Amino acid sequence: MKTFQTNGAFADNYKFLIGSIIPRPIAVISTRNIDGSNNLAPFSFFTAISAQPMIVAFCPMIRSSDGEFKDTVKNILREREFVVNFCTEDNHLKVNAASTELPYGEDEFNFAHLTPMDSEMVKAKRLKESPIHFECVFRDMLCYGNTPGTGSLITGEVKLIHADESVMKDGKIQSHLLKAVGRGAGNDWFKTDSVFQLERLMKAQIQK
Numbered sequence: 001m002k003t004f005q006t007n008g009a010f011a012d013n014y015k016f017l018i019g020s021i022i023p024r025p026i027a028v029i030s031t032r033n034i035d036g037s038n039n040l041a042p043f044s045f046f047t048a049i050s051a052q053p054m055i056v057a058f059c060p061m062i063r064s065s066d067g068e069f070k071d072t073v074k075n076i077l078r079e080r081e082f083v084v085n086f087c088t089e090d091n092h093l094k095v096n097a098a099s100t101e102l103p104y105g106e107d108e109f110n111f112a113h114l115t116p117m118d119s120e121m122v123k124a125k126r127l128k129e130s131p132i133h134f135e136c137v138f139r140d141m142l143c144y145g146n147t148p149g150t151g152s153l154i155t156g157e158v159k160l161i162h163a164d165e166s167v168m169k170d171g172k173i174q175s176h177l178l179k180a181v182g183r184g185a186g187n188d189w190f191k192t193d194s195v196f197q198l199e200r201l202m203k204a205q206i207q208k
Helices: 010-020 073-077 090-097
Strands: 028-031 038-043 045-050 055-056 082-084 132-143 152-163 180-183 189-191
Touching: 010 152, 028 055, 028 073, 038 055, 038 073, 073 082, 073 180, 082 152
Parallel strands: none
Antiparallel strands: 028 038, 028 082, 045 055, 055 152, 082 132, 132 152, 180 189
């Protein structure tokens, strides 16, 4: 087995991260720009943190192109809110288009031919083409540096959930109906259409 040092170029480390931690769910984060226009961007460094309170987190990196925080981060720090939308087989091509690095203030919804819709508790728009929306208020941000490739951890408390009945059964989201799409190494994407059941070896199973 070969060993690799992690004190070299950040791009080398990044390739090990995205090649090892797979598949990664995609948070499609919508925020509001300073002029009130919409911003939309997908992030695959994304996870759940807590169920009560309900906390989710994503990890944007400082842009390698200019060494600045991404627009999503700037908007969250100013507005203190955001919406988490989800990437599926039905919307993944347009979600990918929304990852295009546009000039600040140019609407990714319009660019990717996606549909913004009003939220109920936050000003940021929801993504109509996503079957699930989490309306979030900003909780915390941890920064690990200020150079290109450096990541931050941003957490948000989910205040309101919207879930389309088409992906639910008996009050629970069904994997085969949601048809989530995830990311892998390089340009690899994953479908979630190969599902198997395995009992967890613990006394109490919340997921049942």
